[in-house]
Amino acid sequence: MRGGVLAVRGLPILGLALLVAGCASQQPSVDVQADPGQNLAIGRVVKVYRGDLFKADLQSSHPTLGRQVFVQIAGISCREIKPPSCSSCTGALFCDPGAEARKFALATLKDARRISLHNIHRNDSQRLYALDQTPFVVADVEVDGRDLASVLIQAGCAEVCN
Numbered sequence: 001m002r003g004g005v006l007a008v009r010g011l012p013i014l015g016l017a018l019l020v021a022g023c024a025s026q027q028p029s030v031d032v033q034a035d036p037g038q039n040l041a042i043g044r045v046v047k048v049y050r051g052d053l054f055k056a057d058l059q060s061s062h063p064t065l066g067r068q069v070f071v072q073i074a075g076i077s078c079r080e081i082k083p084p085s086c087s088s089c090t091g092a093l094f095c096d097p098g099a100e101a102r103k104f105a106l107a108t109l110k111d112a113r114r115i116s117l118h119n120i121h122r123n124d125s126q127r128l129y130a131l132d133q134t135p136f137v138v139a140d141v142e143v144d145g146r147d148l149a150s151v152l153i154q155a156g157c158a159e160v161c162n
Contacts, residue, residue, distance in 0.1 A: 038120070039116045039118050040058055040059075040062060040065075040116065040117040041059040041060075041114070041115070041117075042056045042057070042058060042059065042071075042115035042116065042117065043056075043057045043058060043059040044056065044057045045106075045109045045110065045115070048102055048106040048109060049102070050078050050098055050101065050105075051078030051101025051104060051105040051158055052076050052078040052101075052149075052158060053070065053071070053072050053073070054070070054071055054109065055068065055069070055134065056069060056071055056115070064122070064135075065122070065135045068134050068135075069134060069135050069136070069137050070135070070136045070137070071117065071138075071141065072136065072137070072139075073138075073139070073140075073141050073149050073152070073158075074119065074139055074140050074141075074149065075160060075161065076149045076152060076153060076158040076159065076161060077158060077159055077161040078101040078102075078105070078152065078157055078158045078159075101152065101157035101158060104152065104155055104157045105152065105157070108143055108148065108151060109143065109148075112144050113144055114142075114143070114144055114145075115141065115142070116141075117137070117139040117141060117142075118139060118140040118141075119139060119140045120137050120138075121137065121138050121139070122135055122136070122137050123136050123137065123138050
C-alpha cells in the first residue's frame with residue numbers, strides 16, 4: 001500500500017518533468033534556402049530592436065518562414081557599442097549605448113527604397129524577441145545596394161563578430 005501511494009505521488013512529478021523536457025527541446029537551426037542564390041525582399045520594417053536586429057514583413061509570403069521575420073544582421077554586434085558621437089550617455093543616470101546604433105539603423109532602414117536578405121539561415125534557438133513564434137533568421141542585409149553591416153561598422157555603430 002505504501003509503495004502504491006509513493007507511485008501515485010511520483011506520477012505528477014514524472015508528468016511535470018516530461019512536460020518541462022518537452023518544452024525545453026528546441027528545433028535545430030535549419031537552412032531556409034533551397035537555392036544558395038535565393039534572396040528575400042523586405043516589404044516593410046516593423047520595428048528595430050537593436051542596430052543589428054529588426055522585425056520585418058516580407059514582400060511576399062515564404063513557404064517556410066511565412067510573411068513576418070526577425071532579422072539578425074550576420075557578422076556584426078551592436079549590443080554594447082558606444083559610437084564616438086554618442087552624447088546620450090554623458091552624465092546620464094541610465095545609459096543605453098546601443099540607442100545610437102538603433103537610431104542609425106532605423107534611419108537607414110526607413111529611408112531605404114529596397115531592402116533584401118541574402119545568405120539566409122533560420123535560427124530557432126535564438127528566440128530573444130520571437131516570443132510570438134515569428135521566425136528568427138540570420139542574414140546579410142542589403143539596403144539600396146549597400147551592405148548594412150558594413151554601413152553600421154563604418155558609422156561606428158557595430159563591430160565585427162563571429
